[in-house]
Amino acid sequence: MCPSARGTAALSSVFAQESAGEILSRWDDLAASLAERFPKADELMNGAREDVLAFRHFPQHHWRNPNLLGRVKEEIKRRTRFVGIFPNDDAITRLVGAVLLEQNEHWQLEGRRMFSAESMAAIPELKNLPVLQDSLG
Structure with missing residues (x-):
């Protein structure tokens, strides 16, 4: 290998x-x-x-959604391969951020839900996340 x-x-x-x-x-x-x-x-x-x-x-059943993750990862791969060489890390961050923003807008406009409203309600609020509490604490 x-x-x-x-x-x-x-x-x-x-x-x-x-x-x-x-x-x-x-x-x-x-x-x-x-x-x-x-x-x-x-x-x-x-x-x-x-x-x-x-x-x-997030709730464990949100951790793996192969279809959802696979499509997003493939689109990121396709776009980064097209560019080839990035001048710096910020350029990569901007491209991947744009792909994710585009995907989010696509889902919003289609009115699609990948997870149920009940499932989303189980996600803790930002202020309740242990990491955030540690950094603010």
Whole structure:
């Protein structure tokens, strides 16, 4: 297996966990395993941890919707491949943000719901998220 495939598999294993605690543990293990060889990767992973793993605060049945996630990921992949080389990280962020905003507008205009109103009501308010409480505390 090539190194990038191993890295992809290792990162994918984070999202395959069944509980929020297991997700955090696997993320931390992966960051620690990269720390010696790739100190910048460890720093990046620690800085991005809460943003990347924010989904764990949602109800578990929201964690995986392969159809929904697959379509969005494919569109991001298609657009980034078209551009090819980005001048900086901000350019990538703008492109991915635009794709996500476009997708959101599409869903709003179609009036589609990926999750029921009851399911969405189970999502904690921002002020009640443990991460936010820790940073404000």
